[in-house]
Amino acid sequence: MARKQDFTAEQHSVRVLKVSERVRHILSELLARQEVHDETVSAANIAVTEVRMTPDLRNATAYVKPLLGAAEDDVVKALRQNTAFLQREVAKRLGLKFAPKLKFRKDESFAEADRIEALLRDPKVARDLDEDDEAAGEQ
Structure with missing residues (x-):
């Protein structure tokens, strides 16, 4: 029987940082390529400034900033409406056992x-x- 690998707290936090940065890159790529089929999201240039993950990697909060004066509240609302699509795409590209549940907040x-x-x-x-x-x- 395989033994579960024990991680030190430092290794665990480094892993969380790496995964959160990877999620940030994936979300940025999805938004830059306008893969989200939503008029509000497609019309705005959106920067994903930071992604914070919980230590168990099950939840991620993405902080976004629409550029060029786009209405922040409308953009965040549109992203929240498209969370299921974004979670599916992140899960496909991330390759982890569990896909993180995404939340969007304005930065x-x-x-x-x-x-x-x-x-x-x-x-x-x-x-x-x-x-x-x-x-x-x-x-």
Whole structure:
């Protein structure tokens, strides 16, 4: 009887990262080739910015960002309506025992980065940062 291979936590997390990156590539390819037969999805250029997998590789959350000002909510809704097709295609191309269940969410990391950058450009914050630099230079 074959013994189940034991993975260390580090090997397991590397595997999760590799599979999530592979899923991201597959989804990006499907969207770039316009293989999803949906008007909203086909009309938008959609970037899959990140895929996060659960440790058991059964669930994946894909973070997407429509480019060129497409309506994010409409695109995410259209992707959710086409989840079954996308899961089937990912399962075929991934070749794992279990295909991950896909969820789609809009990627808000760019908006958060813009918000933080705007805060750092605020004159009050810049003044405080300059004071901290001067205090560090005196020591």
